[in-house]
Amino acid sequence: MIRVHVLESSLGPACSAQAQPGEALVDVCDVARAPIAFSCRSASCGTCRVEVLEGAELLTAPSRPEQEILDIFEARPNERLACQAKLGAGEGVVLLRWAGED
Ligand code: FES
Incomplete structure (x- = not known):
């Protein structure tokens, strides 16, 4: 089981x-x-950018469109688009913080 905390x-x-x-x-x-x-x-506007504070390994790798938007926004290495990221296999906690208001 994966638990997502925001x-x-x-x-x-x-x-x-x-x-x-x-x-x-x-x-x-x-x-x-x-x-x-x-x-x-x-994966167009960047509004949903989140900082992954824990459990990045529980998310699948960014798709090309997601990575392109992250690059445009000069996102930190631990940022993902919440509208694109998917949970992969495994168990644990994913801790997120919305980065869109930074
Ligand atoms: S990039 Fe627009 S909502 Fe995720």
């Missing part, structure tokens, strides 16, 4: 949700009402 942001309080391997992070965030803003949901 730290509080200006959008709302912290939240936590259980997730399954292969699940899209955006779906987990929607169900948990995570304090992360989404706009395009298609």
